[in-house]
Amino acid sequence: MVYFIRTAGDEDVEKIRVLLAETFHQSYDPFYGADAVEKMVRNWHSPVAIRTRLIKKDGEFLVADDGSKIGGIAYAAVYPKMAKTVMLHQLYVAPACQNDGIGRDLFAEIETCFPDAEIMRVEVSLPNVRAASFYQRLGFAEVDRMEEWGAPNSGLPAIIMEKRLLSQ
Numbered sequence: 001m002v003y004f005i006r007t008a009g010d011e012d013v014e015k016i017r018v019l020l021a022e023t024f025h026q027s028y029d030p031f032y033g034a035d036a037v038e039k040m041v042r043n044w045h046s047p048v049a050i051r052t053r054l055i056k057k058d059g060e061f062l063v064a065d066d067g068s069k070i071g072g073i074a075y076a077a078v079y080p081k082m083a084k085t086v087m088l089h090q091l092y093v094a095p096a097c098q099n100d101g102i103g104r105d106l107f108a109e110i111e112t113c114f115p116d117a118e119i120m121r122v123e124v125s126l127p128n129v130r131a132a133s134f135y136q137r138l139g140f141a142e143v144d145r146m147e148e149w150g151a152p153n154s155g156l157p158a159i160i161m162e163k164r165l166l167s168q
Helices: 010-032 034-044 047-054 102-110 129-137
Strands: 004-007 059-065 070-078 085-093 119-125 141-146 158-164
Touching: 004 102, 010 034, 010 047, 010 059, 010 070, 010 085, 047 059, 059 102, 070 102, 085 102, 119 129, 129 158
Parallel strands: 085 119
Antiparallel strands: 004 059, 059 070, 070 085, 119 158, 141 158
16 A cells, blocks of 8 residues: 655544554553553543644644555654754554554654754653664664653653754
8 A cells, every 4th residue: 555645634633543542552552551551542642632733833743644544643843942853752653554664754754844953852662662673773862761751740761862864
């Protein structure tokens, strides 16, 4: 199947929500348990939360679309705590579409959406070795660690990874 990368719109919200719920459970249930992950999904990936990201100033929300379904999503926004830095908040590929290059293609597109940025950062849940390996293959390196991934008081440790972006 061929997927095209495009900017997400309001018409995609429900498909994005379903993809995030499925992908989050597949990725994080083994580490945190289904109940804890379901709470994350409800809080972090509600239709309201997704719509807020779609319209965020200095943000970009992309989908990989084959014309009937969304195979992956990527969301990044300018990081206000560091000059010329973008935070990659989400890059998820539907379980049935993983290892088909969709994640790589989404990343290739989103890293071009911020021409003034010099660095892209991403936070990766500490036990999610598969995601950390994916980001390493894209050129990211670990620069720090944190105790609260995703939300304050989450108790979920993470690594912070960065990649230098090429001048546009």
